[in-house]
Amino acid sequence: MSDAAATLTQDRQRLELSALSAPAVIFTVAMIAFPVVYTIWLGFQSFSSTGQQSFAGLANYAKLASDYEFWHGLWVTIALYVLSLFLQLVFGVWLALVLFHAKRLPGIVRSMFISPFMMPPVVAGMMWLVILDPSLGAANYILQSLGLPPSEWLASPTWVIPTVALIDSWQWTPYVALIVLGGLQSLPPSVYEAAQIDGASPFKTFQRITLPLLLPTIVTAAILRSVDLLRFFDIIYITTQGGPGNASNTLNIYGFRVGFEFFNIGYASALMLTLTAIVFGAVLAFNRLRGAVAW
Amino acid sequence: MNARMFAARVALPVLAVVAVSAQASAADxxxxxxxxxxxxxLANNNPVSQALLSYKADFEKLTGITLKVDGYQEQQMRQRLVTVMNARSDEVDVFMTLPSREGEQFAVSGWYADLSAMSKNEAATDYDLAGLxxxxxxxxxxxxKLTSMPMNIEGPILYYRTDILKKCGVEKPATIKDVEAAAQKIKACDSTITPFVSRGLKPAVAYTFSNMLHNIGGSYMANGKSNLCSPKGKETLDTYSRLLRDYGPPGVVNYSFQQISALYRSGRAAMSFESSNELRTVMDGGERLKDTGLAPFPAGEAGQVPTAIGWGMAVSAYSKQPSAAWYFVQWATSPEIQKRMALQGIAPPRPAVANDPEYRKWIDAEPVRKEWQAALDVLATKGSSEVxxxxxxxxxxxxxxxxAVQDLIxxxxxxxxxxxxxxxxxxxxxxxK
Known part of the structure; x- marks a missing residue:
C-alpha cells in the first residue's frame, strides 16, 4: 500500500471514529455545559418577588459585597468545612490504622465501622435530629445519667456548628478511612522491615514513615471531602434549616432559600456560582499540595 | 280551591318536579x-392530602380520569412547584396552595388559573359553591380571580392538660396573661413538665405569633410601613419570646408543629399553641384523649381575633387540561368528600358539613372533639387569614x-x-414591587 493510500485509510478511520463518538461527546458536553451556561446567564438577571425578569448586569455580584448574609454564610461554610475536614482526616486515619492492624477483626465488625456513609444523609439527619432533641433525645438522657449537664445541641447558636460537624464526621469518617486503608495496604513492606531492624518505635515508625508516605492519599481524601463539605446541604437542611437564627446558614442553604423560597433566582445563581468558584479554588489548592507531597 | 286542595293538586307536584329535576340535574x-x-x-404530604387521597380510587372510578399524585413534604413541594412554574411547564395540573402565605405572590406571577367561571358553569348541582x-x-x-378552592379550615388553638392544671391548681387560661400566670404556677408545681410550648423555628413562628399580635391589638403595617416597633408590636414580641424563653422546652428555636405535637403527645408539655389540624397527630395512640382540653387562642387586650387559614386546591395556569383538572378540584372540595374527610379529623370548610348528623355523632363521641369543634366555630366566625x-x-x-423572636429567645x-x-x-x- 502506498503512503498516500495508508494516510487516506487512517483519515477515514479517524473520521469514522469521530462520527461514532460524536453523539456521546455532544451529549456529555451539553449535559455539563448547558446547566452551567444557563446558571451564568441567570446570574445576570434580576427577578422580582413575582417572578418578573429583567437584565441586571453585574448587580447581583455587586450586591454580594454588601450582603451581610452572604459574608456570614461564607464564614459559616468555612468554619464548618475546616472543623469537619479536620475531624474526618484525624479520625479517618486513626480508624484506617485500627482496621489495618486488627487483621482478626470479624467482617461484620469491619462492616459496622464503615456502614454510616452508606446511609442516605436525609436518614442520618433525621436520626440525629431525634437523638439530639434537647427534651426527648437520647443524647441528653445519657449525659444526665452520667451526671453531666444537658446540652441544647442543634438549638444553641454556639454549639450548632460543632454539632453539625460531628454529625457529618460520624457519617463520612469511615469513607476517609476506606481511602486511607487502601493507601496503607499499598505501602512498601521493605521500608517497615528496615525501620524494624533500626529499632524504630511504633510511634516513630508512624511519624517518620507511615504519615509521610500516606500524605498523597490523605490529600486525595481531603480533595474528595472538600468538594462535598463546601457544598454541604442535606444534613443542615434537615436538622436546622440554617438556624437557630442564622447560626448554621451556609452559603448553600442561603442560596437555596433565596432561590426557592424568595424566588430571586438571579441572586441565588450569583451566590451559587461564587460558591462554585470557592470549591474550584479549594480543589486547585489541594491539587498543588498533592503534587508537592507526591513520592 | 282551598289551601289543602291547592297543596295536593298544584304545589306538591310542582315541588316534586323541582326536586326530581334537581336530582336529575346532579345525576345528569x-x-x-x-x-x-x-x-x-402536586400534593403536600400532610394530613389534609392524606385524608383526601384515601378516596383516590373513588374519583378514578367516578370519572374514568387517572389521578397521578406527585407528593412531597411542604417545602419540597413548593420547590418543585417553583421549578415547574418558572419553566411554564404543563407537568402539574392541580396543586395545593396556602393562599395566606403565597397567594398574592403566585397570583401576581400568573401561576393560578381563574376558577371563577368553572366553579359556576362547570360544577355539579350538588357542589354547592355558596356552602363553602x-x-x-x-x-x-x-x-x-378565584384562585383556589378551600380544602379545610385551621388555625392555632390552645391545647392544655386538664390533669396537670388541676394538680397545680390552675384554671383554664382565658387570656394571654392567664397563660403566663399558669405557666409560672406549673413551673413551680412540677419541674418535670414543660409548662408551655409554641413555634420557635424561624419560618414557622409567624403562624402563632400573628394570632397573638392581633389579639393584643397590634398590626403588621401602618401607613405603608412595618409596625413591629409600635407599643403593641413590642409587647407581642416581648410576651411571645418571654413565654418560650422562660417556660418553653430547651431548643425551642428549632420547634415547629412536628416537635410540638411530639412533645405534647409524649405527655411532657402542659400547654401548647398549635394548629387545630394537629388534633389527629396529638391524639394518635390515644394517650392524650382523656386528659386534653382545647380552647380558642386566648384573648388579648383586643379580644379574640383568631387566625383562620386553609389549604386550597388550585389549577395551574399552564395546565393544558384545566377543565379535567377542575373536575378533580370540584370532586375533592365537594360536600360529600369534605364530609368523609371531616370524619378523619380534617376540619371542613363547609358549615353544612359541620352540622351533618353523622359528623355531629363523631364529634359528640369524645369531649375533646366537642371542644375542638367549638374552637373551630370561633375560627370560622371571627377568623383573619393574615399570617x-x-x-x-x-x-x-x-x-x-x-x-426577631429568635433574637429575643x-x-x-x-x-x-x-x-x-x-x-x-x-x-x-x-x-x-
Whole structure:
C-alpha cells in the first residue's frame, strides 16, 4: 500500500471514529455545559418577588459585597468545612490504622465501622435530629445519667456548628478511612522491615514513615471531602434549616432559600456560582499540595 | 280551591318536579366527560392530602380520569412547584396552595388559573359553591380571580392538660396573661413538665405569633410601613419570646408543629399553641384523649381575633387540561368528600358539613372533639387569614418576624433592637414591587 493510500485509510478511520463518538461527546458536553451556561446567564438577571425578569448586569455580584448574609454564610461554610475536614482526616486515619492492624477483626465488625456513609444523609439527619432533641433525645438522657449537664445541641447558636460537624464526621469518617486503608495496604513492606531492624518505635515508625508516605492519599481524601463539605446541604437542611437564627446558614442553604423560597433566582445563581468558584479554588489548592507531597 | 286542595293538586307536584329535576340535574352531570385523561396532582404530604387521597380510587372510578399524585413534604413541594412554574411547564395540573402565605405572590406571577367561571358553569348541582366558607373563598380571591378552592379550615388553638392544671391548681387560661400566670404556677408545681410550648423555628413562628399580635391589638403595617416597633408590636414580641424563653422546652428555636405535637403527645408539655389540624397527630395512640382540653387562642387586650387559614386546591395556569383538572378540584372540595374527610379529623370548610348528623355523632363521641369543634366555630366566625405581612413577599416577611423572636429567645438583642432591625428589613421588603 502506498503512503498516500495508508494516510487516506487512517483519515477515514479517524473520521469514522469521530462520527461514532460524536453523539456521546455532544451529549456529555451539553449535559455539563448547558446547566452551567444557563446558571451564568441567570446570574445576570434580576427577578422580582413575582417572578418578573429583567437584565441586571453585574448587580447581583455587586450586591454580594454588601450582603451581610452572604459574608456570614461564607464564614459559616468555612468554619464548618475546616472543623469537619479536620475531624474526618484525624479520625479517618486513626480508624484506617485500627482496621489495618486488627487483621482478626470479624467482617461484620469491619462492616459496622464503615456502614454510616452508606446511609442516605436525609436518614442520618433525621436520626440525629431525634437523638439530639434537647427534651426527648437520647443524647441528653445519657449525659444526665452520667451526671453531666444537658446540652441544647442543634438549638444553641454556639454549639450548632460543632454539632453539625460531628454529625457529618460520624457519617463520612469511615469513607476517609476506606481511602486511607487502601493507601496503607499499598505501602512498601521493605521500608517497615528496615525501620524494624533500626529499632524504630511504633510511634516513630508512624511519624517518620507511615504519615509521610500516606500524605498523597490523605490529600486525595481531603480533595474528595472538600468538594462535598463546601457544598454541604442535606444534613443542615434537615436538622436546622440554617438556624437557630442564622447560626448554621451556609452559603448553600442561603442560596437555596433565596432561590426557592424568595424566588430571586438571579441572586441565588450569583451566590451559587461564587460558591462554585470557592470549591474550584479549594480543589486547585489541594491539587498543588498533592503534587508537592507526591513520592 | 282551598289551601289543602291547592297543596295536593298544584304545589306538591310542582315541588316534586323541582326536586326530581334537581336530582336529575346532579345525576345528569357528566362526570365521565374526561374519561381516559390523566390529571397530575402536586400534593403536600400532610394530613389534609392524606385524608383526601384515601378516596383516590373513588374519583378514578367516578370519572374514568387517572389521578397521578406527585407528593412531597411542604417545602419540597413548593420547590418543585417553583421549578415547574418558572419553566411554564404543563407537568402539574392541580396543586395545593396556602393562599395566606403565597397567594398574592403566585397570583401576581400568573401561576393560578381563574376558577371563577368553572366553579359556576362547570360544577355539579350538588357542589354547592355558596356552602363553602366565604371567608376562605375571599382569602383565595386576588384581583377578582378565584384562585383556589378551600380544602379545610385551621388555625392555632390552645391545647392544655386538664390533669396537670388541676394538680397545680390552675384554671383554664382565658387570656394571654392567664397563660403566663399558669405557666409560672406549673413551673413551680412540677419541674418535670414543660409548662408551655409554641413555634420557635424561624419560618414557622409567624403562624402563632400573628394570632397573638392581633389579639393584643397590634398590626403588621401602618401607613405603608412595618409596625413591629409600635407599643403593641413590642409587647407581642416581648410576651411571645418571654413565654418560650422562660417556660418553653430547651431548643425551642428549632420547634415547629412536628416537635410540638411530639412533645405534647409524649405527655411532657402542659400547654401548647398549635394548629387545630394537629388534633389527629396529638391524639394518635390515644394517650392524650382523656386528659386534653382545647380552647380558642386566648384573648388579648383586643379580644379574640383568631387566625383562620386553609389549604386550597388550585389549577395551574399552564395546565393544558384545566377543565379535567377542575373536575378533580370540584370532586375533592365537594360536600360529600369534605364530609368523609371531616370524619378523619380534617376540619371542613363547609358549615353544612359541620352540622351533618353523622359528623355531629363523631364529634359528640369524645369531649375533646366537642371542644375542638367549638374552637373551630370561633375560627370560622371571627377568623383573619393574615399570617405575616400582607405583601407579595409574604414568605420572606415571615423570616424577619421569626428572626426577631429568635433574637429575643436567645437573648441576643433587646426588644427595641430586635424590632428595629426587623422593621428595617421589612420596610425594604414592603418597598419592593
Amino acid at each position: 352531570f357528566d362526570w365521565k366527560k374526561f374519561q381516559g385523561k390523566t390529571v397530575t396532582f 366558607s366565604q371567608a376562605l373563598l375571599k382569602a383565595g380571591t386576588f384581583s377578582g 405575616g405581612y400582607p405583601i407579595v413577599a409574604n414568605p420572606q416577611s415571615r423570616e424577619f418576624i421569626g428572626q 436567645l437573648k441576643q438583642k433587646t426588644v427595641d433592637q430586635a424590632c428595629a432591625d426587623a422593621d428595617k428589613e421589612l420596610d425594604a421588603l414592603i418597598a419592593q
